Structures are given as C-alpha cells and as structure tokens.
Amino acid sequence: MSGSGFFGEWSPVDTxxxxxxxxxxxxxxxxxxxQDDLDEMWDGFDPGQPLADESPQPVVQQEQPPAPKPSxxxxxxxxxxxxxxxNIINAARGRNGGNHRYVFCGIAAPPGAGKTGSVLxxxxxxxxxxxxxxxxxxxxxxxETTKMxxxxxxxxxxxxxxWVLQASSSRVPYDFPATYQRTLDILRAAAxxxxxxxxxxxxxxxxxxxxxxxxxxxxxxxxxxxxETLMKVEDLDLGPDGIAVAGRKxxxxxxxxxxxxxxxxxxxxxxxLQELCRRGIHTYILTHMKPEYDSNGNEIPGAGSPHWxxxxxxxxxxxxxxxxxxxxxxxxxxxxxxxxxxxxTKNRTSLNTxxxxxxxxKDDAGGEWFGWPGLHDGTFGVD
Numbered sequence: 001m002s003g004s005g006f007f008g009e010w011s012p013v014d015t016x017x018x019x020x021x022x023x024x025x026x027x028x029x030x031x032x033x034x035q036d037d038l039d040e041m042w043d044g045f046d047p048g049q050p051l052a053d054e055s056p057q058p059v060v061q062q063e064q065p066p067a068p069k070p071s072x073x074x075x076x077x078x079x080x081x082x083x084x085x086x087n088i089i090n091a092a093r094g095r096n097g098g099n100h101r102y103v104f105c106g107i108a109a110p111p112g113a114g115k116t117g118s119v120l121x122x123x124x125x126x127x128x129x130x131x132x133x134x135x136x137x138x139x140x141x142x143x144e145t146t147k148m149x150x151x152x153x154x155x156x157x158x159x160x161x162x163w164v165l166q167a168s169s170s171r172v173p174y175d176f177p178a179t180y181q182r183t184l185d186i187l188r189a190a191a192x193x194x195x196x197x198x199x200x201x202x203x204x205x206x207x208x209x210x211x212x213x214x215x216x217x218x219x220x221x222x223x224x225x226x227x228e229t230l231m232k233v234e235d236l237d238l239g240p241d242g243i244a245v246a247g248r249k250x251x252x253x254x255x256x257x258x259x260x261x262x263x264x265x266x267x268x269x270x271x272x273l274q275e276l277c278r279r280g281i282h283t284y285i286l287t288h289m290k291p292e293y294d295s296n297g298n299e300i301p302g303a304g305s306p307h308w309x310x311x312x313x314x315x316x317x318x319x320x321x322x323x324x325x326x327x328x329x330x331x332x333x334x335x336x337x338x339x340x341x342x343x344x345t346k347n348r349t350s351l352n353t354x355x356x357x358x359x360x361x362k363d364d365a366g367g368e369w370f371g372w373p374g375l376h377d378g379t380f381g382v383d
Contacts, residue, residue, distance in 0.1 A: 100280035101280075101282070101349065101377065101378030101379070102277055102278075102317050102348075102349055102378075103277060103281075103282040103283060103284075103317065103318065103378040104273060104274060104276075104277035104283045104284075104285075104315065104316055104317040104318070105283070105284050105285075105316065105317065105318040105319065105320065105380075106220075106284070106285050106286075106287070106306070106308070106312060106313065106316045106318070106319045106320070107119070107284060107285075107286050107287075107319075107320050107321075107322065107342075108286075108287050108288070108289055108305075108306035108307075108308075108319075108320075108321050108322070109286075109288070109289065109321065109322030109323070109342075110288065110289050110304070110322070110323070110324060111288060112324065113322040113323065113324050113340050113359070114322060114340045114342075114359040114360055115286050115322055116136075116142045116143055116146045116216070116218055116286060117146050117150060117359075117360075117369070117371075118342070118359060118371060118372045118375060119134075119136075119214065119216045119218075119284045119286070119375065120134060120136065120143070120146055120147060120150075120151050120157055120216070121150075121151070121371045121372070121375075122134070122214055122282065122372070122375035122376055123154075123213060123214070123376065124376045124377075127213060127376075128154060128155070128156070130207070130209070130211075131155070131156055131209040131210035131211065132156065132207075132210070132211060132212075132213040132214075133156045133157075133158060133210045133211060133212050133213060133214075134156065134157045134158070134213065134214045134215075134216070135158045135159075135160065135190065135212065135214070135215045135216070136157065136158065136159045136160065136215075136216045136218060137160055137162055137183065137186055137187075137215070137216065137217050137218060137219075138159050138160065138161055138162070138218050138219070139162060139163070139217075139218055139219025139222035139223060140218065140219045140222055142218055142219075142286075143159040143216070143218055144159050144161075147159055150369070156210050160186055162179055162182050162183040162186060163179050163182075164178035164179045164182055170241065171241065171243060172241045172242050172243060176226055176229050176230055176233070176242060177230060177234060179226060180226055180227070180230055180265070183223070183226075183269060184268060184269065184272065187215075187217075187269060187272035187273065187276070188272065190212060190215050190272075190276055190281065191272065191275050191276055191279065193212050194212060194276060194279035194280065194281050195279060197211045197212065198279065198280065212281055213281065213282060214281065214282040214283075214284070215273075215276055215281055215282075215283055215284070216283075216284045216285075216286065217269065217273060217283075217284065217285040217286070218286045219286065219287070220285050220286065220287035220306075220307070220308035220309075220312065221287050221288055221290075221307040221308060223266065223269060223308075224262075224266060224307070224308060224309055227262050227265035227266045228262045229242040229245065230265060231254075231258070231259075231261040231262040231265065232245035232250055232254070233245055235258075235261045236253075236254065236258060236261070238250045238253055238254075262309075263309065263311070266309050267311075267315075270285075270312065270315045273285060273315075274315060277317065282375075282378055285308070285312070285316075287306050287307050287308045288307050289304035289305065289306065289307065289321075290304055290305050290306065290307035291303075291304045292304055292305065302323075306321075313346070316346065317347070317348045317349055318344065318346060318347045318348070318349065318380060319344070319345050319346040319347075320342050320343060320344050320345065320380075321342070321343055321345055322340060322341065322342045322343075322359065323340070323341055323343075324338050324339070324340050325338065325339050325340075325341065326338045327339070336363060336364050337361070337362070337363045337364075338361075338362045338363075339358065339360070339361050339362075340358075340359040340360050340361075340362075341356040341357060341358060341359060342356065342357040342359055342372060343355075343356050343357070344357075344380055344381075347380060349378075350379070350380075354381050357372055357374070357381055358370050359371065359372060
C-alpha cells in the first residue's frame with residue numbers, strides 16, 4: 001500500500017539505542033488516515049462475498065458413539081455348604097415332595113362302630129386295580145374278621161399280626177419284648193418301602209406293583225399295655241412277667257419320672273407312623289373308647305375318652321370320634337335299628353368343617369354300609 005499515505009510518516013527506529021526509543025516516543029502521533037485513503041483501501045471489496053477463509057464448509061454429522069452396555073450384575077453363587085448336613089439340605093431342596101395329602105389320623109370308637117371297616121374301605125376302584133396295598137397291623141384281630149366278612153374279594157389287604165407267642169412254657173402267653181420289636185420292624189419295613197416306591201415313581205412315572213398306600217395301626221390301647229408292661233418288667237425290674245407287675249403294689253413303686261419310660265416306648269411307634277405320613281402314606285391309628293364311671297361305679301354313657309396315651313393327639317394331623325346311636329320308640333324301647341356316625345374333631349390340613357358322617361345303618365334286614373368316601377383321597381369329606 002505504498003503511496004496511500006497510511007504509512008507515509010513511518011521511519012525506522014534502532015531498538016538497541018535507548019536514546020533513540022525515547023526520542024521517538026516524544027514525537028507527535030501519526031495523523032489519522034484521510035477518508036479518501038480509507039475509500040482507496042476498501043475499493044473493490046464486496047462485503048456480500050465471504051472472505052476466502054470464511055467460505056461455508058459442509059457440515060459433517062459426527063456419529064455419536066454407542067452408549068456402553070451396562071455390565072451384567074455378577075451372579076450370586078450363594079453359600080457353599082459343607083459338612084454332613086449339606087447333603088441333607090441339598091436333597092431337601094431338590095425333592096418334589098409336598099404334593100400329597102398328609103394323613104395321620106386317629107380314630108376312637110366303641111367296638112363295632114366301623115372304624116376298622118372304614119380304613120380297610122379307603123381305596124378307590126382305580127387304586128385297587130393298580131395294586132394299591134392296605135396294610136393292617138392287627139393288635140386285636142379286628143382286621144382279620146373285618147376283612148373276612150366284608151372285603152374277602154378285594155386283593156392287597158395285608159393283615160399282619162404283631163403278637164409273638166412265648167417259645168417256652170410260661171403263664172404269660174405272649175413274649176412282650178419280641179412283640180414290641182416285631183411291631184417296630186413292621187413299621188420300619190413300611191418306611192423303607194415308601195422311600196423305594198417314591199424313587200421308582202420318579203424314574204418310571206408310576207408306582208410299582210404292588211405299592212403301599214395305607215397303613216393302619218389298629219389297637220393303640222394294646223400298644224400302650226405292651227409299653228407299660230415292658231417298663232415294669234424290663235426297665236424297672238419290678239417283677240418277672242406281666243402278671244407279677246399288674247397289681248397296685250408294683251404300680252406304687254414307680255416314680256413320677258419313671259413313667260417317661262413308658263412314654264418313650266409308646267412314642268417309638270408314633271415316630272415311625274409320623275415318618276410314614278411324611279412319605280405320603282395314609283396312616284391311621286385306631287383305639288377303643290375308655291369308659292368313665294360315676295362315684296357309684298356306674299358307667300357314664302357318652303362320657304368315654306380315647307384309650308391311648310394322652311399325648312397321642314399332639315402327634316396327629318386329623319382325629320375323628322365315632323359313635324353308635326340306637327333308635328328307640330316312643331316308649332323308650334330299642335327298635336333294633338342302629339346308626340354309626342363319625343365326627344371330625346381335628347384337622348390340621350383344612351379349615352373346613354362339616355357335620356356327622358353316616359357310616360352305616362344296621363337293622364333287622366341287615367342294614368346298609370355307606371363307608372367314608374373322604375378317606376379315599378385324604379380329604380375326610382372336605383372338598
């Protein structure tokens with residue numbers, strides 16, 4: 001831009017000479033450029049045109065980087081169990097149990113009320129054809145007679161006699177220690193079969209032929225007598241046999257805490273029956289009613305109680321009491337007609353309640369058996 005006047009007054013300065021710099025600073029400032037000079041400087045410049053270095057550039061859309069995927073939460077490995085209990089816990093976690101009815105029912109009734117017949121009649125026609133087995137531990141021969149009279153044509157009702165006769169001459173016909181052990185052996189064998197048949201079902205999809213469905217412990221009052229006699233003869237050594245220890249004198253020698261021996265022996269069967277219930281076997285324990293008397297020694301009608309150890313009911317899932325009602329005419333005379341009824345007094349497996357169940361009607365023509373259909377599937381009449 002020489003000749004424009006914009007740098008016309010400029011002169012070089014020796015920047016290494018301080019005196020020259022000082023003299024230059026004292027000079028008058030350069031005059032502002034004239035308008036003509038400015039017009040000459042901007043001549044030919046089009047403000048509508050962008051400068052070369054300001055030309056529009058294509059906009060490049062930069063792709064956003066993909067959002068990082070959240071890292072998966074670490075899987076919980078749980079707690080590693082060790083020791084003897086680990087296998088038990090792992091087996092319980094993998095077991096498919098719990099889908100069966102838990103039946104451990106006690107039935108108390110006077111003789112002839114139909115308690116044994118109801119249990120022997122607790123299989124459906126399909127179960128009978130599939131070889132479902134009903135085992136009856138018969139302490140008082142009620143199972144043998146009922147089977148012969150009413151179920152002779154039904155297969156797989158297995159009645160077992162737990163009593164063992166004395167091998168040698170004795171005034172007591174039964175060997176109480178051997179009878180006690182035989183009973184427990186029967187129950188233990190049933191528990192083993194319950195486990196084996198459940199394993200068979202898981203492998204093959206059905207039960208073996210035959211398979212155990214029901215076990216009936218008939219005669220809790222007899223079992224209580226066996227356990228008490230063994231306590232006196234074997235455990236406390238109060239006499240040589242059951243006759244010697246049957247009197248009051250022997251009983252008075254038993255201390256308050258010694259009665260736990262009888263209880264522990266009695267509960268050995270209850271424990272085995274409970275384990276059968278746990279394994280899906282329909283389990284029943286039967287007993288007679290123990291009569292109660294007034295102060296004059298007269299029996300009080302309808303005031304009896306189950307003749308088993310008083311703690312028995314704490315073991316049970318269900319309990320029923322049966323009664324026989326004899327009809328009378330308007331003059332109070334018996335007509336020969338009798339009806340048996342069952343009443344549920346306890347059921348842990350259901351909150352439903354229902355009234356009396358008509359078991360049978362007996363009359364001069366022979367009567368009619370209705371049974372207890374609710375025992376087939378373990379609902380006891382509860383739908």
